[in-house]
Amino acid sequence: MNADITELKDPASLALKHLLDRLAPSAATVLITGETGTGKESVSRYLHQHSPRRNGPFLAVNCGALSENLAESQLFGHEKGAFTGAARRHIGWFEAAEGGTLLLDEIGELSLPMQVRLLRVLQEREITRLGSHRPVKVDVRVIGATHVDLLQAIEQRRFREDLYYRLNVATVSLLPLRERPQDIPVLARHFIEKYRPATEEVTLSDPALRRLLQHPWPGNIRELENTLQRLLLLAPGPVITADHLPLAVTPPAGQCEDHTALGQQVAAYLQRGEPDIYQRVTDTLVRQALLQCENNQSRAAALLGISRHTLRTHLARLGVIKARRVPAVSLPPSAGEQVIRIGYQRFGNLAVLKARRAAEQDAAFRQGIRLCWQEFPAGPQMLLALSQGKIDLGSTGEVPPLFAQAGDDQAVYLGFQPASPQSAALLVPAASPVVSIAGLRGKRIALNKGSNVHYLLLRLLEDAGLSPEDVEMIDQPPGNPLSAGDQQVADAWMMWDPMLSAAEASRQYRVIADGTGRVNNHHFYLASRAFIARSGGLLPDILRILRENGAWTDQHPQQAAALLAREYGMALPDLWQALSRCRHTITGMTPPVIHQQQMIADRFYALGMLSRPVRIRSAVWSAGNRIS
Template sequence: MLNSSIPVLIDPASQAFQSLLDRFAPTDATVLIVGETGSGKEVVARYLHHHSQRSHAPFLAVNCGALTESLAEAELFGHEKGAFTGAMQAQPGWFEAAEGGTLLLDEIGELSLALQVKLLRVLQEREITRVGSRRAIKVNVRVIAATHVDLEQAIRERRFREDLFYRLNIAAVHLPALRQRRQDIPQLAEHFLQLYAKRLGKPSRRLAPETLAAMMDYPWPGNIRELENMLHTAVLLSQDEIITPSQLRFASLPTAATENQDGDDLAAFMHQQLSLHGGQVYDRIMHAMIQAAMMQTDHNQSQAAALLGISRHSLRTQLAHLGVIKSRRKTASLPQPNTPAPRERELRIGYQRFGNLGVLKARQTLEREFADSGVNVLWSEFPAGPQMLQALNNNDIDFGTTGEAPPVFAQSRDNSLLYVAWEPPAPRSVAMVVPEESDIRHISQLRGKRIALNKGSNVHWLLVQILEEAGLHPDDVKIVYTPPKYPLTPSDYLAADAWMMWDPVLSDAERSGHLRVVATGEGRVNNHQFYIARRQYAQYNDDVIAHVVDALVRTGKFIDRQRHEAAQLLSSELGLATASLECALARRSHQTREMDLKVIRAQQTIADRFYALGLLSRPVAVREAIWYAKTGQTEPWMAA
């Protein structure tokens, strides 16, 4: 919407709205964007940025609803070394990272009252103070705020400060919902069809007349995001040039005539689930409902809670149980070694949707094999290894998969983990990429460049090796810590000069033609994949861990022998082209193996290097964290 890559919108409501934006864009005024979920608030903010005098500088967006209570201030304003446990070095916050550019504070209404006070001062004084410091730092940042809630009502409920509201409300714009500008639907639909056909490497698709008619009549409760996701899925799954109404997944909107039928259908569904999965239904359905609500609201906790009809506190309790966020409670004391394991057991697996665990989940192998043994399998998805290791440490999951670097960082923070198994090296599955037109051609040109990476991930280790090879220290470049992200937008190109990526998005980025690989892990890092278990879980559930490893061995053989079928299984989950996934799967052997001395030494080398650079708080002894299949206990390795 509203940028140069999308056709001009013709609905009068959109044209009036864009006229307002064109007046606000050239100014430095703080803008408050109000609109329903999925209506395109971030796109509007990007439009304001790209049509301002700050367009050459970064555009950064932070979701205030996703900031944890304890770290929100440090995330926004930065922190000094030693400001809190785990602060091993000084780190700038979002405001400093957006210097000279624009910072979008999305879901501004989710900020705590204490942070609202500090934000008000930043807006008034144009300076921030890092956590752990008393020195004010001047910032030159244009702030755009966005919300889907009625802030005036929030003020009446004493959830939002009135003075901050008036400071933000200098230039307020109300973004119309898609149902209020229906004449734009054909243009937007054509845009998304072309976009995803190109991105997925598929022939162009077009809508049948009756499909467009159905779209014009549909109320679009999820707005443009719902339209985009619906057409993305249609392009991904469609085998024909013409998309018919049956290929679109319209949400079922209840009416008075259908409510009774809906109740009967729900009762029938529950009866079926109880018959098939007795004893496991509650967790399965709760997990599915929460996952669906989070996806539909783009992971906004307040909106997901409202959609489910529960409080945000109740939702966060469930999210903590699923390993999505850190639990607010301390873990209860675990049973002593002589305490027998409970009869009914759980296996909580943390996974990323790619690789052996992703395929194992898609095939539901474990669920079938554990059906008669009283082991309930629960899955929690994570964007990357560092987040998965944090959940393991919080007793939110029992088993998961990650790359080389995250378990090393976790051990230095006293995370009680065990290495269970590993997969062979895949050095070409990690890389540094730059835009095709970038002047960076060799790693020797990285001095002073901004490099984006996911902190504590495998690509962090690759970056250390790349810099050392070029004779550079991490302080010689500007490291921008970001969550894993793809595709990159034009604003992302301004925020960093290079990005550290891993498969499968790396393979997809290479195939797009927009990004160029400067350096891979080849000759620099092994990029092993490890399976990790929580130490105390493995002690009492050795048979469960052994069974999972056996299932992973069989899954790895399936992937290596039937790569195309495995890629197809993952394609619909990830929204990436099957060809990209086949390329990514082909870059490594998926044969799961028991830990051996050679791979343990490789991990120890990584741990020693990170400690020498001051990136770890204490030295790590990898050999003390190895699981043995027969006993589930750890033993010291003898020096070779």
């Protein structure tokens, strides 16, 4: 990356730094993935420099450049006489990195025999030099890096699955430069300062910066660096203009040039009434892009201006790759098969569980069980479906279960996730005159009534000496993203993640206050009483799978965010930010949490918002105990 990670400004890079700061102090093996030129070695150096091993060596070896015949000797060393020409003992990369960090760059290029050797080294933390039978202990933190899709390589039998999971203790996924445009000005100024003549001041004109921002950068940061270095060598003068940058640009949306040769050819096809013209043109585009990029899917997707997920959908339809397996959920259960209906929202542990298909692949759980997933926009709708018997279990925030219990005593608490008060907040437009809660008097506030943000608003009003009657509450959950039409309806919004993170990243809105010090914003898992009576014996396994998936999500937040982004078309940086504000470890209901829920229930009842008092303890499930 060459520029200091701490200087980068894009929300995706800020989320990356937050993740790296969490990973750096540990000794965990890290796998860094991303397109060529995205800065994998710079990220590795950052992890090393901010770790307890910072005073030890940092060594980087390109696995793709290792000689097939000498790879074992280069990595693990050899003894004198181990092979012809071995005139003395040679220390390999692992021993040379003792007490420090070893980056295995392009690890996807290792041969299968070397993968077997590396797996044993990672498991045993010892190497055996070629020509020796004596193992040598090594204290080295290993970081793997690759631009190769290792899961695809596993399918093609080019990479060992056991090695992948040994490397994949923690994953750092680097976005291509085109997906973090706010970093481009920072990097450009860094490279200009690095390569400009020592006696000259060189600046970048605004049109030139716009040209840099419009270029797709298929070569990522490396291409940007080489472009500016080459430009400065030609010494264009003290100011770099747009004319000095012969770069391809992406035309603004809606400005398609129909008079081009391609446009004329398509027009001719349409006039002749050619069949399936749309699909034929699309197929040709995909095939040509893949050919131009030598079958590199990431580069082909960038060339076409689409996501890699969309490209793979096209490739699967063309038969180039296997189609993604989609679970059928509409078929009636087979004889002896039990169906569990799960409600989920597009964010959080259950959404990640669905995207990973971890429950369906759990050997101890999948026998005779079929999962049916149903998506809900928010907690109140999910709890209504639970009370009506449309789903068996789901998860939601603190408040919806209270309204569900007050109306119908069907929701039973199974467990909870830790508090995430920053995941709910009050926002106003950036130009709004409102600067404090007191400024809300007489304002229209859009929210999802009966939700966590509803309770947060009550607390905010109370802190400011206002009552619910001092504002106009509009029961209209905000869209994602917020639009100009939303500003015609309301003056402020009560929002939750990941929509909250998306609104913050847009910089069109200001956070007036979040839940810190006001609401805990726990997340609860609930099941219907009918499901517990019918299938309560499955709950220990269900909770185990949820805990394991929650632990995986906390250990791999970037990978989890990428899964959600692909699954639901949401912005990856927003999901990173949202996931960083919460933890997904699941705990059985504890007395303090039960007491906190009771306090919220009592507050809503005192305000006349619940139809009857609610007793939380009567709706708590624990293994071996019946619900009273």
